[in-house]
Each structure stands twice: as structure tokens, then as C-alpha cells.
Amino acid sequence: MVFNGTLTRIAACCAMALAANAADAAQYQFTVTGDYSASWQMNSTVVPDISEEGGGFVMWDVTGDFSGAVDTIADLTFYHADIGGGMQIYDYMGDNTLLLTDGPQLYSGSEDQPTFLLGTFAMTEFGGSGQYTLTVSEVSAVPEPATYAMLLGGLGLVGTLAARRRKS
Incomplete structure (x- = not known):
């Protein structure tokens, strides 16, 4: 027995x-289309490099395909809805902001433990006229x-x- x-x-x-x-290996696929294009993947259990409650959070050195970047890495900032939502893609190596948008808040939870929202989000250029679409989807987990x-x-x-x- x-x-x-x-x-x-x-x-x-x-x-x-x-x-x-x-579950630990789950990845999110991010694709920006419209007046700017970029794509990258991040682990679903993201831990921000910098976070500010009610402000947003930053991920440094994210590898991807960022139009206009000097290298294949960029720093990504995701903003809280209280300050306009949206995101920023910053090329640290080239000291250049590649994309800065207003739009919906792209995550739930706290800034130090965010969970990205899945779906398609319309965004506009901060202080400009550019139009962008961000699609966030889950990539099948591979053990x-x-x-x-x-x-x-x-x-x-x-x-x-x-x-x-x-x-x-």
C-alpha cells in the first residue's frame, strides 16, 4: 500500500x-507597426531595472529589432496611465529616443512586479502626429x-x- x-x-x-x-519559460512577443517599427521578446516574469510607483518602469538592454538603433539593444520604458500611458524606446548606444508614445497603460499590477497586457494597442506620438500599433502576444512556452x-x-x-x- x-x-x-x-x-x-x-x-x-x-x-x-x-x-x-x-510556465517560467513563457515569452511575450512585442511588435510595433505604423510610423515606426520594432519587435522584441521579453520573459513573462519581467523584473524592472527601475520602477516608480504611479510612474512606470524601465527595462535596460532589451534585445530586438529596433529601427534606427545603433545596435540590437534598447532601453524600454512603460508608462502608467496617470502620466499618459504608452511607452518609450531609447537607443542608449546612439543616445537617441527612437519612439515616445501616449496610449493605454500596457501592464497591470505594480510597477515593481508588472504583468503585461496581451492584445493590440493604438498609440500616438508624444507631442507629434505619428500613429503606432503595439501588438503583445504570448509565445508558446518551450520547456x-x-x-x-x-x-x-x-x-x-x-x-x-x-x-x-x-x-x-
């Missing part, structure tokens, strides 16, 4: 580990190789224990 409970616990642990690691190794190890252990039980 104890043996059956052990197998159940091992199988449950393997399933939870697979689910947790797959890490270590997750598969742990799952296979757990299944092997369950198989070994089941074989020993049958021999008894």
Missing part, C-alpha cells in the same frame, strides 16, 4: 516540475532541456519501482 502512494507522489512531482518550468531530463528520470524511477514490485 505504501508503494502505490509513493508512485503517485513521484508522478505528481514530475508533473508539477514540468508545468512549473514550462528547457533540463525539464525533459527530470521528467524522463522521474518516469524511469517510476518504471524501476513498478518492475521491482512485480518481481516481489
